[in-house]
Amino acid sequence: MKIAFFDAKPYDKPSFEKYGQEKGIKFKYFETKLNEDTVDLAKGFDGVCAFVNDTINDVVIDKLNEMGVNVLALRCAGFNNVDMKHAYGKLHVLRVPAYSPYAVAEHTMALLLTSIRRIHKAYIRSRDYNFSLANLTGFDLHGKTVGVIGTGRIGRVFIDICRGFGMKVLAYDKFRAEGLDNGDTIRYVELDELFKNSDIISLHCPLTEETNHIIDEKALEKCKKGVVILNTSRGGLVDAEALLAGIKSRKVGAACLDVYEEESDIFFEDNSGHIMEDDTLARLISMPNVIVTSHQAFLTEEALENIAETTVNNLVSFFETNQCENELCYRGGNTHDCKDGKCF
Numbered sequence: 001m002k003i004a005f006f007d008a009k010p011y012d013k014p015s016f017e018k019y020g021q022e023k024g025i026k027f028k029y030f031e032t033k034l035n036e037d038t039v040d041l042a043k044g045f046d047g048v049c050a051f052v053n054d055t056i057n058d059v060v061i062d063k064l065n066e067m068g069v070n071v072l073a074l075r076c077a078g079f080n081n082v083d084m085k086h087a088y089g090k091l092h093v094l095r096v097p098a099y100s101p102y103a104v105a106e107h108t109m110a111l112l113l114t115s116i117r118r119i120h121k122a123y124i125r126s127r128d129y130n131f132s133l134a135n136l137t138g139f140d141l142h143g144k145t146v147g148v149i150g151t152g153r154i155g156r157v158f159i160d161i162c163r164g165f166g167m168k169v170l171a172y173d174k175f176r177a178e179g180l181d182n183g184d185t186i187r188y189v190e191l192d193e194l195f196k197n198s199d200i201i202s203l204h205c206p207l208t209e210e211t212n213h214i215i216d217e218k219a220l221e222k223c224k225k226g227v228v229i230l231n232t233s234r235g236g237l238v239d240a241e242a243l244l245a246g247i248k249s250r251k252v253g254a255a256c257l258d259v260y261e262e263e264s265d266i267f268f269e270d271n272s273g274h275i276m277e278d279d280t281l282a283r284l285i286s287m288p289n290v291i292v293t294s295h296q297a298f299l300t301e302e303a304l305e306n307i308a309e310t311t312v313n314n315l316v317s318f319f320e321t322n323q324c325e326n327e328l329c330y331r332g333g334n335t336h337d338c339k340d341g342k343c344f
């Protein structure tokens with residue numbers, strides 16, 4: 001089976017080659033992203049493999065359909081970049097629902113510690129033999145309250161990590177996890193209470209119409225002065241303009257962003273020789289209390305192995321049985337896991 005692999009990066013190839021060769025799946029790697037301009041590259045392939053910043057909109061779906069390509073293997077969990085409604089009946093969409101919640105949760109804590117203990121500043125100073133401690137004062141995490149929005153796989157690992165630091169947890173989820181609320185150190189609350197009482201807010205829910213800009217001007221108004229915002233989920237969860245305004249007004253104490261609303265043409269690429277066109281991102285990056293990483297939270301050896309193994313297994317399962325337990329389906333206004341392939 002031949003699969004067109006879009007947005008290929010050097011770190012993708014070793015694990016995909018290993019599992020692909022084992023299972024008879026041949027990948028052709030394209031560095032370009034999958035979108036309306038590049039979809040023709042998929043001609044003659046049995047399927048396409050895409051990542052978070054590929055654009056699988058109605059035009060792309062129709063073109064794939066015309067070319068007889070009817071399977072899309074997402075090598076990620078999120079699917080907000082796929083027009084699932086339009087894909088219904090035309091394109092089987094497979095995904096990797098979980099590859100390492102630890103990778104993302106640990107990166108979130110790494111960002112938080114870097115930010116509040118000013119490690120990013122200290123690192124640069126000591127490389128210049130500047131051993132002054134001026135303006136490096138941080139604060140203890142112990143005893144602080146973290147608000148966790150989205151208590152799925154990643155959110156729950158992040159909660160465990162925070163509990164290890166002796167933090168209190170206020171959680172919010174549309175679908176509460178059974179047994180998580182202990183009535184004491186971990187409590188489910190409504191969003192307003194989470195905003196009002198959290199020292200740190202971390203986002204771990206998917207990007208949907210409902211969660212789009214869940215952190216906006218109004219939400220920030222409700223927050224404590226000095227709140228730290230962590231986003232390792234999806235850029236669209238945070239209204240970047242409102243965040244910038246909150247930082248300028250000193251309402252937001254710090255922000256750590258692994259994702260950004262307009263990241264698709266910027267992140268994962270070396271833009272160091274270019275003029276940054278996005279003024280909001282440029283201004284955010286210029287702030288001493290903002291740390292931006294380039295959608296790297298997933299990037300561990302373990303996660304890359306799991307991504308490749310699951311993607312290959314998904315394709316094998318689909319080609320051999322026409323079913324895949326990790327198939328997504330849009331029906332009745334909802335995207336959900338389609339375990340038996342009957343939703344197509």
Ligand code: NAI
Pocket residue numbers: 077078097098101104149150151152153154155172173174175176204205206207208210211232233234258259295296297298299
């Ligand atoms: P999950 O599906 O296990 O958990 C998501 C949670 O969000 C669920 O508990 C769900 O009930 C909740 N949720 C859904 N709608 C909600 C709403 N309207 N309000 C509040 N909560 C809501 O997903 P997982 O594996 O924990 O991943 C979470 C997110 O992390 C993904 O959607 C993806 O966007 C992001 N992610 C980021 C990565 C990175 O490299 N930065 C890598 C992997 C995932």
